[in-house]
Amino acid sequence: MNQRTLLITLTGPDRPGVTSRLFSVLAGFPVVVADIEQVVIRGRLTLGVLVAYAGDTPTGTGSTIGALWTAVERAAEDMGLQVELSTGSDPQEKRRRGRLHVTVLGSPLQPAAMAGIAGRIAAAGANIDRIERLSNYPVTCIELAVSGADPDTLRAELAIEAHTQQVDVAVQRTGLHRRAKRLIVMDVDSTLIQAEVIELLAAHAGCLDEVARVTEEAMRGELDFAESLRRRVALLEGLPQEIFEKVRKELVLTPGARTLVRTLKRLDYRFAIVSGGFTQLTDALVDDLGIDYSAANTLEVVDGVLTGRVVGEIVDRPGKARALERFARQAGIPISQTVAIGDGANDLDMIAAAGLGIAFNAKPVVRQAADTAVNVPYLDSILYLLGIPRAEVEAADAEDGVIVAER
Numbered sequence: 001m002n003q004r005t006l007l008i009t010l011t012g013p014d015r016p017g018v019t020s021r022l023f024s025v026l027a028g029f030p031v032v033v034a035d036i037e038q039v040v041i042r043g044r045l046t047l048g049v050l051v052a053y054a055g056d057t058p059t060g061t062g063s064t065i066g067a068l069w070t071a072v073e074r075a076a077e078d079m080g081l082q083v084e085l086s087t088g089s090d091p092q093e094k095r096r097r098g099r100l101h102v103t104v105l106g107s108p109l110q111p112a113a114m115a116g117i118a119g120r121i122a123a124a125g126a127n128i129d130r131i132e133r134l135s136n137y138p139v140t141c142i143e144l145a146v147s148g149a150d151p152d153t154l155r156a157e158l159a160i161e162a163h164t165q166q167v168d169v170a171v172q173r174t175g176l177h178r179r180a181k182r183l184i185v186m187d188v189d190s191t192l193i194q195a196e197v198i199e200l201l202a203a204h205a206g207c208l209d210e211v212a213r214v215t216e217e218a219m220r221g222e223l224d225f226a227e228s229l230r231r232r233v234a235l236l237e238g239l240p241q242e243i244f245e246k247v248r249k250e251l252v253l254t255p256g257a258r259t260l261v262r263t264l265k266r267l268d269y270r271f272a273i274v275s276g277g278f279t280q281l282t283d284a285l286v287d288d289l290g291i292d293y294s295a296a297n298t299l300e301v302v303d304g305v306l307t308g309r310v311v312g313e314i315v316d317r318p319g320k321a322r323a324l325e326r327f328a329r330q331a332g333i334p335i336s337q338t339v340a341i342g343d344g345a346n347d348l349d350m351i352a353a354a355g356l357g358i359a360f361n362a363k364p365v366v367r368q369a370a371d372t373a374v375n376v377p378y379l380d381s382i383l384y385l386l387g388i389p390r391a392e393v394e395a396a397d398a399e400d401g402v403i404v405a406e407r
Contacts, residue, residue, distance in 0.1 A: 001039070003052050003053070003054065003055075003304040004052065004053055004054070004065075004087060004365070005034060005051065005052050005087065005341075006031070006050070006065065006068070006085060006086070006088075007048065007049075007050050007084075007085065007086045007087075007088065008022070008048070008049045008051070008068075008072055008083065008084075008085055008089055009030055009047070009048045009049075009080060009083065009084040009085075010022065010045065010046070010047040010048075010076055010079075010081045010082070010083055011044070011046050011084075012045060012079070012081035012082055013043060013044065013045065013080060013081075013082075014040045014043050014044065014045035014054045014195050015045075015079070017077060017147070017348070018045060018047065018081070019038070019047065020399075021075055021078075021079060021210075022049065023046070023049075023104050023160070023275065024202075025068075025071050025075050026049070026051060026068070026071075026072075026253050026320055027395075028071070029063065029064060029065075029067070029068045029071075029247075029287065030053060030054070030099070030238060031053045031054075031074065032051065032052050032053070033049065033050075033051055033053065033066070034050040034052045035050040036048070036049050036050070037050070037130070038040035040127055042046040043103070043315050044290065045088055047198075050272060050391070053065065054224060055073075059388050065087075069295075070084055072085065072245060073085075077139065083396050090161065090184045091167055091287065093146040096174065098252045099145070099146070099173070099174040100144075100145075100146045100147070100149060100154065100171055100173060100174060101143060101144070101145065101146075101170075101171070101172045101173075101174055101274040102117070102121070102141075102144040102146050102154075102158065102169065102170070102171050103134075103141065103143050103144075103168075103169065103170040103172070103384055103385055104117060104141065104142045104143075104144070104169050105139050105140070105167060105169075105170075105374065105376055105381055105384065106136065106139065106140050106165075106166075106168075107139040107166040107376050108140060108168040109139075109140040109142065109163070112165060112192055113161075113165035113166075113167045114142070114319065115397050116161045116162055116165050117144075117158060117162075117165070117167075118142070119156075119161075119383070120157045120234055121146055121149065121154070121157055121158075121160050121197075122181055123146070123157070123230075124148075124149045124150075124153060124154050124155065124157060125145050126147065126149035127146065127147050127148050127151070127265060128144050128145070128146055129145045129146065129147050130145040132142070132251075132387040132389075133146050133389075134195070134384045134388075134390060135381075135384055135389065135390035136307075136390070138248075138255075138376075138378055139376045139378060139381055141381070141384040141390075141403055143384070143387070145174070145187040145321065146339050151171055151172075151173060152248065152282075154171055155171040155344065158171060166261040168369070168373060168374050168375055168376065168381075169372070170372035170385050171372070172356070172371075172372075172385070173374075178382075180337050181338055182264075182267070182269050182270075182333065182337045182338065182355075182386075183270045183271075183272065183324075183327060183328055183331050183333045183337065183338045183339070184238070184264055184269055184270070184271050184272065184338075184339045184382075185272045185273075185274055185323070185324045185327060185338060185339070185340045185350060185354065186271070186272070186273050186274070186340075186341045186342070186344075187273075187274065187275065187341060187342035187343060187344070187360075188273050188274075188275035188277055188282055188296070189275060189276070189277050190284065190343050190344070190361070191254065191341060191342055191343050191360050191361075191379075192253065192254060192257055192273060192285065192379070193252060193253055193254060193285070194252045194253070194254050194391055195213055195250070195251070195252065195255075196212075196277075197247065197251075197275075197277040197278060197281050198211055198229075198233070198236075198278075199211055199212055199215060200237055200250050200251075201239065201243060201247055202232070202235060202378075203336050204239060204243050204246065204247070205236050207233060207235040207236075207354045210235060211232045214228050214231055214232050214378060215228070215232065218344070218345065218346065219344035219346070219363055220344075220345060220365065221345030221363075222347075222362055224316075225276060225314075225316040225317055225345075226295070226316045227315045229250045229297065229307075229310065229314060229316070233299065233308055233309065233310055233398065234308040234309075235308070236299070236315055237304050237306060237307060237308030237330070238305060238306065238308075239305070239306040240305055240306075241280075241301045241304050241305065241306065242304075243306075244280045244281060247281060248281060248284050249405060251281065251285070252285070254378075254379045255377060255379065255380075256378040256379040256380030257289075257379045258289065258382075258404075259379075259380040259383075259393065259397075259404060260292050260379050260380040260382055260383060261289045261290070261341055262402070263289070263380070263383055263388065263393050263396065263401070264383075265290060266314065267388075269291045270293070270296075270327070270331040270333065271289075271290075271291050271293075272292060272323070272324075272327045272338070273285060273286070273293075273294045273295075273296075273321045273399075274294070274295045274296070274314065274315065274323045274324065275295070275296040276295065276296070276297065276315055276316065276320075276339045276346050277294055277296050278298060278299050279296045279297065279298045280298070280299060281296075282294055282296040290368075291330075292327075292331070293323075293327040293330065295315050295319070295323040295326075295327075296315055297310050297312075297314055298310065298312055299311070299313050306364070315363075316346065317345065317346045317348060317349050318349055320347060320349060320354045321347065321349035321350045322351070324338060324340060324354060325353065333357060334355075335353060336355040336356065337355055337357050337358075338353075338354040338356075339354055339356045339382075339386075340354035340356070340357050340365065341356065341358045341360050341382065342352070342359070342360065342362065343359065343360050343361055343363065343366060344362065344363055344366060345363065345365055345366065346367060347362075347366060348365070349384075351366065351370050354367065356371050356372075356385070357369070357370040357371045357372075358370055358371065358372055358373070358374060358382060358385065359372070359374070360373075360374050360379070360382075361374070361375055361377065371387065
C-alpha cells in the first residue's frame with residue numbers, strides 16, 4: 001500500500017486543550033499518527049503532528065484529505081493559532097547512522113557559540129533532529145539530538161569549536177546505556193573538594209610551598225605520583241594526629257557536589273571516591289555524603305604522631321584504575337556503565353578505563369585524554385551529561401523537602 005503523510009504544525013500562544021482539540025479533529029478522518037513533537041517556550045507553542053494515510057485509494061482520498069485540511073485550518077483559527085500543512089510520501093522516520101547526544105554547556109551561552117556548533121554539525125553532513133534545554137542556571141545547558149555523523153569525527157570538530165567559543169561540548173552515542181544504572185567514580189582533591197588535602201596538612205607543618213610545587217609537577221604528569229607522594233608525606237613528619245580533625249573542618253565541597261551525589265543516589269547509581277589523599281580525611285566524606293565505595297592512602301601514625309610515611313599500597317594512577325574495576329565488580333556493573341571524573345594526570349588511567357571519562361576543570365593533558373571536559377565550577381553539571389535536567393532535580397528536592405544552599 002502506498003503511504004502518504006501530512007505534517008501539521010501549529011504555532012502560537014499556548015493554552016490548555018490545544019492538543020486535545022487537534023486530535024479530536026483528526027479522529028474523524030482515516031489517518032494514523034506517525035509522529036508527534038511539542039515544545040513550549042515562554043508561553044509560545046509549537047506542535048507538530050505527522051499523520052499517515054493510504055495514498056492509492058482509487059477515489060475519495062483527495063476529497064477526504066482536503067476536508068481534513070479544511071477542518072484543521074478551522075480549528076487552528078478558532079484557537080488563535082497559525083497552521084502549516086505539508087504532504088509527503090514516507091511516514092517512517094529514516095534512522096540515519098551515528099545518532100548522538102551533543103551536550104553544550106555555557107556560562108553564559110552566547111549565540112555565536114551555538115552558531116559555531118550548529119555550523120560544525122552541518123559541515124559534518126549531520127542533522128540536528130531535536131533541541132532541548134536541560135538547565136538555565138547556574139549554567140545554561142542545551143542538548144541536541146544529532147543524526148548522520150561519525151561520533152569520533154564530530155567530537156574532534158566540536159572540541160575545536162568548544163575551545164574557540166569557550167564552552168563545553170560533550171558527544172555521546174544515543175542508546176539505552178545512557179539511562180542504565182551506573183557507577184560514578186570520582187577523584188577527591190580539586191574535584192569533589194576545593195583543595196589538595198596534602199597542602200592543607202602542609203600548611204600546618206610549615207612546608208606548603210615545597211609541597212605545592214611537588215603536587216603541581218605530579219598533576220601535570222611531570223613526576224611519578226608514588227615518588228611525589230613519598231616526598232611530600234616525608235615533610236609532614238612530626239605532625240600530631242589531632243591535625244586530622246582540624247583539616248576535616250577546613251574541607252570545602254565543590255559547588256554542586258551534594259546535589260550531584262544526592263541526585264544520583266536517588267536514581268540508584270553507585271558512587272565511589274578514589275583519592276591519592278588520605279583515609280583519615282576521605283572517611284569523613286564517605287560518612288557525610290553516603291558514598292558507597294572509597295579508596296585512598298593511609299598516613300602512618302605512631303604514638304599519636306605522623307611518621308612521614310604511608311602505610312600499605314599507594315593509590316596512584318594505576319591504582320585508581322584498579323579501584324574503579326574493583327568497585328564495578330562489587331556493584332555488579334560492567335565497566336562500560338562506569339563514569340570516571342578527575343582533574344589530574346593521576347586520574348588518566350581510570351578516565352581511560354571508564355565507559356565515560358570526564359575531565360573536571362582539569363589540566364590540559366587530562367582534557368585531551370578524556371571523552372569530554374567540564375570547565376564550569378559546578379560539579380552537578382555532570383548531571384546534564386547523563387541527560388538529567390535541572391527541573392527534574394529541583395522537583396525531586398522539593399518533594400523530599402531538601403533545602404539546597406550550595407551556591
